[in-house]
Amino acid sequence: MKIDEAEETIRALLPEKRFRHSVGVSETAGRLAEKYGGDVKKARLAGMLHDIAKYFPDDQLAAVIRRRRDIPDNFLEFSDKLWHAPVGAVYAEEKLGITDREILDAMTFHTTGRKKMTLLDKIIFLADYIEPGRDFPGVDEVRKAAESDLDEAVYQELQRTIMHLLEKRKSVYPETFEAYNNLINQINEVTG
Amino acid sequence: MKIDEAEETIRALLPEKRFRHSVGVSETAGRLAEKYGGDVKKARLAGMLHDIAKYFPDDQLAAVIRRRRDIPDNFLEFSDKLWHAPVGAVYAEEKLGITDREILDAMTFHTTGRKKMTLLDKIIFLADYIEPGRDFPGVDEVRKAAESDLDEAVYQELQRTIMHLLEKRKSVYPETFEAYNNLINQINEVTG
Numbered sequence: 001m002k003i004d005e006a007e008e009t010i011r012a013l014l015p016e017k018r019f020r021h022s023v024g025v026s027e028t029a030g031r032l033a034e035k036y037g038g039d040v041k042k043a044r045l046a047g048m049l050h051d052i053a054k055y056f057p058d059d060q061l062a063a064v065i066r067r068r069r070d071i072p073d074n075f076l077e078f079s080d081k082l083w084h085a086p087v088g089a090v091y092a093e094e095k096l097g098i099t100d101r102e103i104l105d106a107m108t109f110h111t112t113g114r115k116k117m118t119l120l121d122k123i124i125f126l127a128d129y130i131e132p133g134r135d136f137p138g139v140d141e142v143r144k145a146a147e148s149d150l151d152e153a154v155y156q157e158l159q160r161t162i163m164h165l166l167e168k169r170k171s172v173y174p175e176t177f178e179a180y181n182n183l184i185n186q187i188n189e190v191t192g
Numbered sequence: 193m194k195i196d197e198a199e200e201t202i203r204a205l206l207p208e209k210r211f212r213h214s215v216g217v218s219e220t221a222g223r224l225a226e227k228y229g230g231d232v233k234k235a236r237l238a239g240m241l242h243d244i245a246k247y248f249p250d251d252q253l254a255a256v257i258r259r260r261r262d263i264p265d266n267f268l269e270f271s272d273k274l275w276h277a278p279v280g281a282v283y284a285e286e287k288l289g290i291t292d293r294e295i296l297d298a299m300t301f302h303t304t305g306r307k308k309m310t311l312l313d314k315i316i317f318l319a320d321y322i323e324p325g326r327d328f329p330g331v332d333e334v335r336k337a338a339e340s341d342l343d344e345a346v347y348q349e350l351q352r353t354i355m356h357l358l359e360k361r362k363s364v365y366p367e368t369f370e371a372y373n374n375l376i377n378q379i380n381e382v383t384g
Contacts, residue, residue: 178366
Protein backbone atom coordinates (compact mmCIF):
# COMPACT_ATOMS: atom_id res chain seq x y z
CA MET A 1 0.00 0.00 0.00
CA LYS A 2 1.30 3.45 -0.93
CA ILE A 3 1.39 6.23 1.66
CA ASP A 4 -1.08 8.35 -0.37
CA GLU A 5 -3.64 5.56 -0.46
CA ALA A 6 -3.15 5.00 3.26
CA GLU A 7 -3.71 8.69 3.89
CA GLU A 8 -6.99 8.65 1.94
CA THR A 9 -8.15 5.53 3.78
CA ILE A 10 -7.41 7.15 7.13
CA ARG A 11 -9.03 10.43 6.09
CA ALA A 12 -12.23 8.50 5.31
CA LEU A 13 -12.21 6.49 8.55
CA LEU A 14 -11.17 8.96 11.23
CA PRO A 15 -12.48 12.31 12.48
CA GLU A 16 -10.47 15.36 11.35
CA LYS A 17 -8.49 15.77 14.56
CA ARG A 18 -7.45 12.11 14.70
CA PHE A 19 -6.64 12.22 10.98
CA ARG A 20 -4.25 15.15 11.58
CA HIS A 21 -2.70 13.23 14.46
CA SER A 22 -2.14 10.26 12.12
CA VAL A 23 -0.43 12.46 9.55
CA GLY A 24 1.74 13.90 12.34
CA VAL A 25 2.73 10.44 13.55
CA SER A 26 3.49 9.35 9.98
CA GLU A 27 5.76 12.33 9.35
CA THR A 28 7.46 12.09 12.72
CA ALA A 29 7.99 8.35 12.26
CA GLY A 30 9.54 8.99 8.83
CA ARG A 31 11.97 11.49 10.34
CA LEU A 32 12.89 9.16 13.20
CA ALA A 33 13.48 6.30 10.73
CA GLU A 34 15.77 8.53 8.71
CA LYS A 35 17.72 9.56 11.79
CA TYR A 36 18.05 6.11 13.30
CA GLY A 37 18.56 4.00 10.18
CA GLY A 38 15.06 2.56 9.92
CA ASP A 39 12.93 1.93 6.83
CA VAL A 40 11.37 5.33 6.11
CA LYS A 41 8.53 3.98 3.94
CA LYS A 42 7.50 1.37 6.50
CA ALA A 43 7.69 3.94 9.28
CA ARG A 44 5.48 6.42 7.40
CA LEU A 45 2.94 3.75 6.51
CA ALA A 46 2.76 2.24 10.03
CA GLY A 47 2.48 5.76 11.48
CA MET A 48 -0.37 6.67 9.15
CA LEU A 49 -2.32 3.49 9.90
CA HIS A 50 -1.60 3.01 13.61
CA ASP A 51 -4.95 4.39 14.87
CA ILE A 52 -7.11 2.96 12.09
CA ALA A 53 -9.33 1.05 14.53
CA LYS A 54 -9.50 3.85 17.10
CA TYR A 55 -13.20 4.53 16.53
CA PHE A 56 -14.43 0.98 16.17
CA PRO A 57 -16.99 0.20 18.89
CA ASP A 58 -15.71 -1.73 21.92
CA ASP A 59 -17.78 -4.84 21.21
CA GLN A 60 -16.34 -5.07 17.71
CA LEU A 61 -12.79 -4.62 19.03
CA ALA A 62 -13.37 -7.30 21.68
CA ALA A 63 -14.83 -9.68 19.07
CA VAL A 64 -11.70 -9.37 16.90
CA ILE A 65 -9.41 -9.92 19.91
CA ARG A 66 -11.38 -13.06 20.78
CA ARG A 67 -11.41 -14.31 17.18
CA ARG A 68 -7.71 -13.86 16.47
CA ARG A 69 -5.71 -16.42 18.41
CA ASP A 70 -2.52 -14.43 17.84
CA ILE A 71 -3.73 -11.51 19.95
CA PRO A 72 -3.20 -12.20 23.66
CA ASP A 73 -6.59 -12.59 25.37
CA ASN A 74 -5.38 -10.65 28.37
CA PHE A 75 -5.83 -7.41 26.42
CA LEU A 76 -9.50 -7.77 27.40
CA GLU A 77 -8.63 -7.70 31.10
CA PHE A 78 -6.98 -4.31 30.68
CA SER A 79 -8.20 -0.88 29.58
CA ASP A 80 -10.34 -0.77 26.42
CA LYS A 81 -8.09 2.12 25.35
CA LEU A 82 -5.52 -0.51 24.40
CA TRP A 83 -7.76 -2.63 22.17
CA HIS A 84 -7.63 -0.54 19.00
CA ALA A 85 -3.91 -1.21 18.58
CA PRO A 86 -3.89 -4.97 17.88
CA VAL A 87 -7.24 -4.72 16.08
CA GLY A 88 -5.85 -1.99 13.83
CA ALA A 89 -3.11 -4.38 12.77
CA VAL A 90 -5.67 -7.10 12.05
CA TYR A 91 -7.70 -4.63 9.97
CA ALA A 92 -4.60 -3.55 8.06
CA GLU A 93 -3.82 -7.18 7.32
CA GLU A 94 -7.30 -8.44 6.49
CA LYS A 95 -8.83 -5.40 4.77
CA LEU A 96 -5.86 -3.49 3.39
CA GLY A 97 -3.72 -6.49 2.47
CA ILE A 98 -0.69 -5.44 4.49
CA THR A 99 1.47 -8.48 5.12
CA ASP A 100 4.69 -6.96 6.42
CA ARG A 101 5.09 -8.37 9.95
CA GLU A 102 7.23 -5.44 11.12
CA ILE A 103 4.51 -2.94 10.22
CA LEU A 104 1.76 -5.07 11.75
CA ASP A 105 3.76 -5.57 14.97
CA ALA A 106 4.58 -1.88 15.31
CA MET A 107 0.84 -1.15 15.00
CA THR A 108 -0.06 -3.91 17.49
CA PHE A 109 2.29 -2.62 20.17
CA HIS A 110 2.06 1.13 19.58
CA THR A 111 0.11 1.77 22.81
CA THR A 112 1.69 -0.76 25.17
CA GLY A 113 5.19 -1.40 23.89
CA ARG A 114 6.46 -4.94 24.34
CA LYS A 115 9.34 -6.81 25.90
CA LYS A 116 11.81 -6.72 23.02
CA MET A 117 10.86 -3.76 20.87
CA THR A 118 12.16 -3.62 17.30
CA LEU A 119 13.48 -0.39 15.81
CA LEU A 120 10.16 0.15 14.03
CA ASP A 121 8.19 -0.61 17.24
CA LYS A 122 10.18 2.10 19.03
CA ILE A 123 9.76 4.60 16.20
CA ILE A 124 5.96 4.26 16.07
CA PHE A 125 5.59 4.13 19.86
CA LEU A 126 7.62 7.33 20.19
CA ALA A 127 6.19 9.17 17.16
CA ASP A 128 2.69 8.64 18.58
CA TYR A 129 3.82 10.39 21.78
CA ILE A 130 5.77 13.34 20.38
CA GLU A 131 4.17 14.22 16.98
CA PRO A 132 3.78 18.01 16.69
CA GLY A 133 0.08 17.99 17.66
CA ARG A 134 0.79 16.53 21.11
CA ASP A 135 0.79 18.98 23.99
CA PHE A 136 1.22 17.84 27.58
CA PRO A 137 3.67 18.58 30.40
CA GLY A 138 7.05 17.07 29.64
CA VAL A 139 6.51 16.35 25.94
CA ASP A 140 9.29 18.76 24.94
CA GLU A 141 11.76 16.93 27.13
CA VAL A 142 10.96 13.66 25.33
CA ARG A 143 11.14 15.45 21.95
CA LYS A 144 14.58 16.71 22.91
CA ALA A 145 15.76 13.23 23.90
CA ALA A 146 14.41 11.89 20.59
CA GLU A 147 16.81 14.22 18.74
CA SER A 148 19.85 12.35 19.96
CA ASP A 149 18.98 9.04 21.64
CA LEU A 150 16.07 6.84 20.60
CA ASP A 151 16.29 4.44 23.55
CA GLU A 152 16.52 7.29 26.05
CA ALA A 153 13.39 8.87 24.54
CA VAL A 154 11.49 5.56 24.59
CA TYR A 155 12.60 5.01 28.21
CA GLN A 156 11.25 8.46 29.13
CA GLU A 157 7.95 7.71 27.42
CA LEU A 158 7.60 4.36 29.20
CA GLN A 159 8.54 5.91 32.55
CA ARG A 160 6.03 8.75 32.18
CA THR A 161 3.28 6.45 30.90
CA ILE A 162 3.66 4.00 33.78
CA MET A 163 3.87 6.78 36.38
CA HIS A 164 0.75 8.40 34.97
CA LEU A 165 -1.15 5.11 35.30
CA LEU A 166 0.14 4.55 38.85
CA GLU A 167 -0.99 8.02 39.87
CA LYS A 168 -4.42 7.46 38.31
CA ARG A 169 -4.75 4.11 40.14
CA LYS A 170 -4.98 2.19 36.86
CA SER A 171 -3.53 -1.20 36.07
CA VAL A 172 -0.62 -1.39 33.64
CA TYR A 173 -0.52 -3.86 30.74
CA PRO A 174 2.22 -6.38 31.63
CA GLU A 175 4.09 -5.96 28.33
CA THR A 176 4.54 -2.28 29.20
CA PHE A 177 6.34 -3.23 32.40
CA GLU A 178 8.43 -5.75 30.50
CA ALA A 179 9.27 -3.16 27.85
CA TYR A 180 10.44 -0.83 30.63
CA ASN A 181 12.53 -3.46 32.44
CA ASN A 182 14.09 -4.70 29.23
CA LEU A 183 14.99 -1.24 27.97
CA ILE A 184 16.33 0.08 31.27
CA ASN A 185 18.54 -2.99 31.66
CA GLN A 186 19.88 -2.41 28.12
CA ILE A 187 20.52 1.28 28.83
CA ASN A 188 22.21 0.55 32.16
CA GLU A 189 24.43 -2.11 30.58
CA VAL A 190 25.57 0.30 27.90
CA THR A 191 26.18 3.27 30.19
CA GLY A 192 26.88 1.51 33.42
CA MET B 193 10.08 -20.51 67.87
CA LYS B 194 9.05 -18.03 70.56
CA ILE B 195 9.27 -14.30 69.89
CA ASP B 196 11.85 -13.84 72.69
CA GLU B 197 14.16 -16.44 71.17
CA ALA B 198 13.72 -14.85 67.75
CA GLU B 199 14.63 -11.46 69.21
CA GLU B 200 17.82 -12.85 70.75
CA THR B 201 18.76 -14.56 67.48
CA ILE B 202 18.25 -11.33 65.56
CA ARG B 203 20.14 -9.28 68.16
CA ALA B 204 23.13 -11.60 67.70
CA LEU B 205 23.02 -11.52 63.87
CA LEU B 206 22.27 -7.90 63.01
CA PRO B 207 23.90 -4.54 63.76
CA GLU B 208 22.14 -2.43 66.40
CA LYS B 209 20.26 -0.19 63.96
CA ARG B 210 18.93 -3.08 61.89
CA PHE B 211 18.03 -4.91 65.11
CA ARG B 212 15.94 -1.95 66.26
CA HIS B 213 14.29 -1.85 62.82
CA SER B 214 13.41 -5.55 63.19
CA VAL B 215 11.83 -4.96 66.60
CA GLY B 216 9.87 -2.06 65.08
CA VAL B 217 8.61 -4.20 62.22
CA SER B 218 7.68 -6.99 64.64
CA GLU B 219 5.65 -4.65 66.86
CA THR B 220 4.02 -2.86 63.93
CA ALA B 221 3.16 -6.19 62.30
CA GLY B 222 1.58 -7.38 65.56
CA ARG B 223 -0.57 -4.26 65.73
CA LEU B 224 -1.63 -4.57 62.09
CA ALA B 225 -2.51 -8.25 62.61
CA GLU B 226 -4.66 -7.29 65.59
CA LYS B 227 -6.43 -4.57 63.62
CA TYR B 228 -7.05 -6.64 60.48
CA GLY B 229 -7.81 -10.05 61.98
CA GLY B 230 -4.46 -11.69 61.32
CA ASP B 231 -2.47 -14.07 63.51
CA VAL B 232 -0.63 -11.75 65.94
CA LYS B 233 2.01 -14.32 66.94
CA LYS B 234 2.89 -15.19 63.36
CA ALA B 235 3.00 -11.53 62.40
CA ARG B 236 5.36 -10.65 65.26
CA LEU B 237 7.63 -13.60 64.49
CA ALA B 238 7.77 -12.95 60.74
CA GLY B 239 8.38 -9.26 61.40
CA MET B 240 11.24 -10.01 63.80
CA LEU B 241 12.93 -12.44 61.40
CA HIS B 242 12.28 -10.77 58.02
CA ASP B 243 15.75 -9.23 57.63
CA ILE B 244 17.71 -12.11 59.15
CA ALA B 245 19.82 -12.58 55.98
CA LYS B 246 20.32 -8.85 55.37
CA TYR B 247 24.03 -8.92 56.10
CA PHE B 248 24.94 -12.19 54.45
CA PRO B 249 27.49 -11.59 51.67
CA ASP B 250 26.11 -11.45 48.11
CA ASP B 251 27.90 -14.61 46.96
CA GLN B 252 26.34 -16.58 49.81
CA LEU B 253 22.88 -15.17 49.04
CA ALA B 254 23.30 -16.03 45.36
CA ALA B 255 24.46 -19.56 46.20
CA VAL B 256 21.34 -20.21 48.28
CA ILE B 257 19.08 -18.83 45.52
CA ARG B 258 20.77 -21.18 43.03
CA ARG B 259 20.61 -24.16 45.37
CA ARG B 260 16.96 -23.84 46.32
CA ARG B 261 14.79 -24.77 43.36
CA ASP B 262 11.76 -23.14 45.01
CA ILE B 263 13.29 -19.64 44.77
CA PRO B 264 12.79 -18.14 41.30
CA ASP B 265 16.17 -17.87 39.56
CA ASN B 266 15.21 -14.50 38.11
CA PHE B 267 15.91 -12.89 41.51
CA LEU B 268 19.55 -12.99 40.39
CA GLU B 269 18.79 -10.84 37.34
CA PHE B 270 17.43 -8.09 39.58
CA SER B 271 18.91 -5.95 42.33
CA ASP B 272 20.95 -7.74 44.97
CA LYS B 273 18.96 -5.71 47.51
CA LEU B 274 16.14 -8.20 46.96
CA TRP B 275 18.12 -11.35 47.61
CA HIS B 276 18.10 -11.33 51.42
CA ALA B 277 14.32 -11.79 51.50
CA PRO B 278 13.98 -15.30 50.04
CA VAL B 279 17.27 -16.37 51.61
CA GLY B 280 16.06 -15.18 55.03
CA ALA B 281 13.11 -17.53 54.68
CA VAL B 282 15.41 -20.41 53.74
CA TYR B 283 17.59 -19.66 56.78
CA ALA B 284 14.53 -19.52 59.05
CA GLU B 285 13.43 -22.88 57.72
CA GLU B 286 16.76 -24.68 57.65
CA LYS B 287 18.51 -23.22 60.71
CA LEU B 288 15.68 -22.11 62.99
CA GLY B 289 13.26 -24.94 62.19
CA ILE B 290 10.38 -22.70 61.13
CA THR B 291 8.00 -24.73 58.99
CA ASP B 292 4.96 -22.45 58.81
CA ARG B 293 4.51 -21.68 55.09
CA GLU B 294 2.67 -18.41 55.75
CA ILE B 295 5.57 -17.05 57.80
CA LEU B 296 8.17 -18.22 55.29
CA ASP B 297 6.22 -16.73 52.35
CA ALA B 298 5.74 -13.39 54.10
CA MET B 299 9.51 -13.27 54.66
CA THR B 300 10.23 -14.30 51.04
CA PHE B 301 8.07 -11.56 49.55
CA HIS B 302 8.62 -8.79 52.09
CA THR B 303 10.69 -6.67 49.67
CA THR B 304 8.96 -7.37 46.36
CA GLY B 305 5.38 -8.29 47.17
CA ARG B 306 3.82 -10.91 44.90
CA LYS B 307 0.83 -11.37 42.67
CA LYS B 308 -1.68 -12.63 45.20
CA MET B 309 -0.55 -11.41 48.58
CA THR B 310 -1.90 -13.11 51.70
CA LEU B 311 -2.98 -11.09 54.72
CA LEU B 312 0.33 -11.90 56.43
CA ASP B 313 2.30 -10.96 53.26
CA LYS B 314 0.61 -7.56 53.29
CA ILE B 315 1.17 -7.04 57.00
CA ILE B 316 4.91 -7.72 56.83
CA PHE B 317 5.37 -5.80 53.56
CA LEU B 318 3.65 -2.77 55.08
CA ALA B 319 5.15 -3.01 58.58
CA ASP B 320 8.62 -2.98 57.00
CA TYR B 321 7.73 0.31 55.30
CA ILE B 322 6.02 2.17 58.15
CA GLU B 323 7.60 0.95 61.41
CA PRO B 324 8.33 3.91 63.71
CA GLY B 325 12.03 4.10 62.78
CA ARG B 326 11.27 4.81 59.10
CA ASP B 327 11.56 8.43 58.03
CA PHE B 328 11.11 9.45 54.39
CA PRO B 329 8.82 11.83 52.51
CA GLY B 330 5.29 10.44 52.40
CA VAL B 331 5.68 7.80 55.12
CA ASP B 332 3.10 9.51 57.34
CA GLU B 333 0.52 9.36 54.58
CA VAL B 334 1.00 5.60 54.29
CA ARG B 335 0.89 5.27 58.09
CA LYS B 336 -2.41 7.14 58.08
CA ALA B 337 -3.85 4.86 55.38
CA ALA B 338 -2.71 1.83 57.39
CA GLU B 339 -4.95 2.99 60.26
CA SER B 340 -8.13 2.36 58.30
CA ASP B 341 -7.50 0.42 55.07
CA LEU B 342 -4.80 -2.23 54.69
CA ASP B 343 -5.16 -2.63 50.90
CA GLU B 344 -5.07 1.13 50.35
CA ALA B 345 -1.86 1.37 52.40
CA VAL B 346 -0.25 -1.53 50.52
CA TYR B 347 -1.31 0.06 47.21
CA GLN B 348 0.36 3.32 48.27
CA GLU B 349 3.53 1.48 49.22
CA LEU B 350 3.64 -0.38 45.88
CA GLN B 351 2.92 2.81 43.94
CA ARG B 352 5.66 4.75 45.73
CA THR B 353 8.15 1.92 45.49
CA ILE B 354 7.64 1.45 41.74
CA MET B 355 7.74 5.21 41.07
CA HIS B 356 10.93 5.52 43.07
CA LEU B 357 12.56 2.79 40.96
CA LEU B 358 11.32 4.36 37.69
CA GLU B 359 12.77 7.71 38.70
CA LYS B 360 16.09 6.10 39.61
CA ARG B 361 16.17 4.25 36.24
CA LYS B 362 16.16 0.87 37.97
CA SER B 363 14.41 -2.27 36.81
CA VAL B 364 11.43 -3.50 38.83
CA TYR B 365 11.03 -7.11 39.92
CA PRO B 366 8.11 -8.52 37.88
CA GLU B 367 6.20 -9.79 40.93
CA THR B 368 6.08 -6.20 42.21
CA PHE B 369 4.30 -5.10 39.05
CA GLU B 370 1.95 -8.06 39.33
CA ALA B 371 1.27 -7.25 42.98
CA TYR B 372 0.39 -3.70 41.95
CA ASN B 373 -1.89 -4.73 39.05
CA ASN B 374 -3.63 -7.36 41.12
CA LEU B 375 -4.25 -5.08 44.08
CA ILE B 376 -5.39 -2.06 42.07
CA ASN B 377 -7.84 -4.25 40.14
CA GLN B 378 -9.21 -5.55 43.45
CA ILE B 379 -9.52 -2.04 44.88
CA ASN B 380 -11.20 -0.71 41.73
CA GLU B 381 -13.67 -3.59 41.69
CA VAL B 382 -14.64 -2.96 45.31
CA THR B 383 -14.99 0.81 44.99
CA GLY B 384 -16.44 0.65 41.46
